[in-house]
Each structure stands twice: as structure tokens, then as C-alpha cells.
Amino acid sequence: MQKKATTSRQRRDDVLALPIVLDPAVRSQSLQVHGALRTGIVDGLLVPGLRLPSTRVLAEQLGVRRNAIVAAYEALLSDGLVEARHGAGTYVAAQLPTPRTPVPAAELDIRIPQTRPFALGVTLVDPVVLKRLAAASRRRIAQAAPADLGYADPRGSLHLRTQVARYLAANRGVRCDPSCILIVSGTQHGLRLCIDALLKPGDAVWFEDPGYVASRHTLSTTGARLVPVPVDNEGIVVSAGEKADATARAVYVTPSHQFPTGVAMSMARRIGLLDWARRANAYIFEDDYDSEYRFAGPPLTALAGIGGERVIYLGTFGKTLFAGLRLGYLVAPPALVARVVAARAAQDRFPPAFIQDALADLMADGVIAAHMRRMRPRYRQARDVVAEALAKHAKGLLQLSAPAQGLHLLATLPPRTPKGAARLIRERAGIECRLLSDARLVQRGPDGFILGYSGFAAKDLADAARRLGRAAQEVLRDVGASRVQKV
Numbered sequence: 001m002q003k004k005a006t007t008s009r010q011r012r013d014d015v016l017a018l019p020i021v022l023d024p025a026v027r028s029q030s031l032q033v034h035g036a037l038r039t040g041i042v043d044g045l046l047v048p049g050l051r052l053p054s055t056r057v058l059a060e061q062l063g064v065r066r067n068a069i070v071a072a073y074e075a076l077l078s079d080g081l082v083e084a085r086h087g088a089g090t091y092v093a094a095q096l097p098t099p100r101t102p103v104p105a106a107e108l109d110i111r112i113p114q115t116r117p118f119a120l121g122v123t124l125v126d127p128v129v130l131k132r133l134a135a136a137s138r139r140r141i142a143q144a145a146p147a148d149l150g151y152a153d154p155r156g157s158l159h160l161r162t163q164v165a166r167y168l169a170a171n172r173g174v175r176c177d178p179s180c181i182l183i184v185s186g187t188q189h190g191l192r193l194c195i196d197a198l199l200k201p202g203d204a205v206w207f208e209d210p211g212y213v214a215s216r217h218t219l220s221t222t223g224a225r226l227v228p229v230p231v232d233n234e235g236i237v238v239s240a241g242e243k244a245d246a247t248a249r250a251v252y253v254t255p256s257h258q259f260p261t262g263v264a265m266s267m268a269r270r271i272g273l274l275d276w277a278r279r280a281n282a283y284i285f286e287d288d289y290d291s292e293y294r295f296a297g298p299p300l301t302a303l304a305g306i307g308g309e310r311v312i313y314l315g316t317f318g319k320t321l322f323a324g325l326r327l328g329y330l331v332a333p334p335a336l337v338a339r340v341v342a343a344r345a346a347q348d349r350f351p352p353a354f355i356q357d358a359l360a361d362l363m364a365d366g367v368i369a370a371h372m373r374r375m376r377p378r379y380r381q382a383r384d385v386v387a388e389a390l391a392k393h394a395k396g397l398l399q400l401s402a403p404a405q406g407l408h409l410l411a412t413l414p415p416r417t418p419k420g421a422a423r424l425i426r427e428r429a430g431i432e433c434r435l436l437s438d439a440r441l442v443q444r445g446p447d448g449f450i451l452g453y454s455g456f457a458a459k460d461l462a463d464a465a466r467r468l469g470r471a472a473q474e475v476l477r478d479v480g481a482s483r484v485q486k487v
């Protein structure tokens with residue numbers, strides 16, 4: 001009789017060989033069993049009310065220690081996924097959430113710059129600098145004190161802020177105390193902080209037209225009312241801004257190297273803009289994104305260096321080093337620091353700690369300055385290669401503005417070129433670049449190509465420029481050369 005009872009219980013356990021698979025990548029046996037059973041229950045493979053095998057039988061079936069099964073059952077009990085019935089064993093809980101199959105998000109139109117000329121936002125990554133950054137990061141992590149592992153100042157590392165303050169004083173004419181600097185994850189993030197701290201939804205903001213698309217998105221998605229203000233060969237036309245909306249709350253500008261035209265704002269315009277900001281009690285968001293790469297003459301003084309109290313200065317390591325670093329800095333006038341810091345603390349509290357100090361170590365050791373000195377002639381050469389190849393192959397159909405600074409140039413099509421021709425030319429040339437029309441708020445004047453040259457080998461740039469020049473000739477011939485004037 002006794003023998004018969006044992007046999008039937010064994011058979012019942014045999015029938016219940018569970019269809020679960022352990023994940024050998026998980027170190028602990030109990031976590032493996034818990035994970036496998038949880039997945040089986042949540043996915044509906046192990047149905048409500050199902051009696052689970054005894055710990056001994058399941059341990060044998062899975063080839064693990066019995067203790068691991070006991071611990072896994074206890075964890076499932078705490079999860080509420082199983083129920084223990086006194087003297088009768090462990091059962092899958094009667095009430096379970098409906099099984100859910102993960103659903104992927106809808107396909108998104110996310111533009112990530114690729115590696116083809118003339119993508120913007122690509123730089124040459126110096127392996128020496130990467131090695132030094134890796135070594136400094138390792139050292140910083142290995143030597144971390146308990147305070148380095150906890151919460152920190154929302155402004156970021158004092159070490160990095162001190163280095164940035166020194167860099168700005170020496171190179172940009174911006175004299176500021178490190179307490180007024182915030183380390184941010186790039187220009188867009190800095191701009192977002194300015195908006196959160198200083199503007200209300202619906203506030204009017206002057207925006208350079210044409211201008212930087214990412215900043216335009218940041219401003220418009222946060223509810224700013226963009227006022228397009230044209231740009232001429234002296235920079236933003238302040239009088240046009242005043243005519244459009246003299247009471248705007250802020251202006252976003254790229255004074256050292258207007259994006260995308262490449263114009264440097266004249267001193268008269270700088271003074272005019274600062275005067276307007278004082279009168280209107282408005283803020284100036286100065287995006288100084290690529291001033292470290294100036295090819296002729298001394299670097300231009302930043303607006304923040306001449307008209308401090310209304311200017312919030314935004315700088316980035318995305319051009320100095322590479323965009324994936326996601327590090328930049330914001331300099332606020334002392335009276336505004338508390339508001340910007342409060343906005344930062346309400347977002348993600350503070351920037352990741354170790355990489356900031358590692359970068360500051362490299363700045364202090366002169367590694368970054370040496371990198372910029374090495375890159376400057378290479379980028380200038382890249383600019384010249386593109387300009388020469390386009391002059392040769394576009395046969396006067398593209399007007400170039402190859403500025404004395406920066407990492408892109410603008411090639412404009414002739415007046416009266418039919419709409420859509422730029423897109424066709426880009427396609428035919430097999431290049432990757434933004435069109436001037438993408439950067440415009442108000443469509444006026446001919447379209448053109450914003451050509452990033454900083455991240456590519458000279459021969460690839462020459463080849464792409466040749467294709468662009470030829471494609472311009474072919475497409476303009478096809479669409480009717482008679483309507484197009486050479487430039």
C-alpha cells in the first residue's frame with residue numbers, strides 16, 4: 001500500500017517536468033531557477049493553479065542544488081506568483097496579470113549622422129586622446145573616494161569647471177568664476193536649461209534664419225514662440241528683429257561662426273544686440289560651438305566676453321573632441337546661476353562624475369590643447385580640399401562660403417534654381433548633408449548644401465566634392481539651365 005502511494009506521487013511529479021530553460025549567464029542557481037519560473041508563469045506557460053514539483057524533484061530535473069529551488073520558491077512566494085498550500089505543495093497563483101507580449105515601438109524617423117561625407121557632427125577621433133581618456137577614466141574610478149560615488153553638485157565637477165574657466169579666459173575672452181559654470185551634456189541640453197530657468201511657454205525668442213535645426217527644435221518643443229530674424233554678412237539683423245518683435249524675451253545666436261552661413265558677427269552688430277537685450281531685458285543665448293577651430297587670425301572674443309550680464313554662453317566638447325562624449329558647458333551671469341542650477345537639479349541632478357574629472361585631467365595636462373593644435377591644420381586642409389574640388393567640378397554653379405573657422409562650409413545654388421533641385425543633386429551625388437532649406441524658417445533665396453568636412457579623409461572629401469559638383473551640373477542641365485544663372 002505504502003509502495004503504491006509513493007509510485008503515484010512519483011508519476012505525478014514526472015508528468016510535471018516543467019518546460020523551463022535556465023539561463024547559464026546568470027551566476028546564481030537560485031536566480032536562474034527563479035528567473036525561469038517567473039518567465040514561465042508571467043508568459044502563461046505555467047497556468048494558474050498548476051502544482052509545481054517538489055523541491056527535490058525539480059532539483060533533480062534541472063540538475064541544480066535543492067537549496068536553489070527552495071530559495072527560488074520563496075522568492076516567487078514574495079512576488080505573489082505562487083501560493084503555498086499547507087501540506088499540499090506549491091501552486092502557481094490563481095490570480096495572475098494577463099500575459100503581455102512585448103511590442104516594439106513604431107518605426108521612428110531618427111536622423112543619426114552616418115559616416116559619409118558631408119555629414120555634420122563627425123570629427124576625427126585622435127587615438128592618442130582616446131587612450132589618455134581611457135587611462136584617466138580608469139584611474140578616476142579606481143581611486144574613487146566614497147564622496148565620488150554619491151550625489152554631487154548639480155553644476156558638475158569643480159575640477160572640470162575650473163579647467164573650463166581657464167580655457168575660456170585664455171581663448172574666448174570670457175572671464176568667469178567656476179561657480180558660474182555648469183557642465184551639461186551638450187549645447188542642446190544647455191539651451192534646454194536656459195529655457196526651463198528663464199522663459200515661460202509662449203515667450204518670443206529671436207532665432208537666426210537660417211539657423212541651427214537642433215536648437216530650433218529644442219526651443220519650439222519647449223513652447224517658445226520663434227521669431228525668425230534674417231542673417232546678412234554681418235550676422236543677425238538686429239533692426240529686423242526689433243521690427244518683428246522688439247519685446248522678445250531672448251535671442252539665440254551663433255556670433256563667432258553663424259550656423260550655417262559661416263558669417264562672423266560684426267562688432268557693430270554685437271553692440272547693437274547687447275544694447276537691445278539691455279533695453280528689452282532679454283537674454284542672449286550664445287552658442288559658441290566651434291570657435292576652437294579658427295584657421296586665420298586670433299580667435300574672436302565671445303559675446304559673453306564683452307556684454308556679460310545678459311549673455312548665457314554655451315560651449316561644447318562635441319567639436320573639440322567628439323559628439324558621443326556628450327559634454328558641454330554653460331556659463332551663466334552670477335545673478336542667474338541659482339535659477340539655472342535649480343532647473344538642472346530638477347532634471348537629472350548632476351552629470352556623470354568620473355568622465356568629467358578624467359576630461360579635466362586631460363585639460364590640465366595640456367592633452368586637449370595639443371589635440372586642437374594637431375587638428376586645426378588637418379581641418380583647414382579638409383576645408384581647402386572641398387573648396388578646391390567644388391570650384392573645379394561645379395564649374396561656377398555653386399557659390400562657396402568657406403569661412404576662416406569651423407568644421408563646415410556652405411555651397412549655395414544659383415538664384416532661381418527650381419525648387420527641389422538641391423534634393424535631387426544630393427541624391428545623385430550620393431552624399432549626406434543638410435540642405436540650406438532645412439535650416440530656414442522662412443524659405444527665401446536659393447537652396448544650398450551645408451557640408452561638414454571635419455570627420456573624413458581628404459581623398460573621400462575630394463571624391464564626394466567631385467560627385468557633388470558633377471551632380472549639380474547634370475541636374476541643373478536636366479531641370480533647365482536657361483532658368484538658372486551661374487554664380
Ligand SMILES: Cc1ncc(COP(=O)(O)O)c(C=O)c1O
Binds near residue numbers: 212259287289317327
Ligand atoms: C550650431 C551648433 N551648435 C551646437 C552644436 C553642438 O551640439 P551638442 O553639444 O549638443 O552636440 C553643433 C553641432 O553640430 C552645432 O552645429
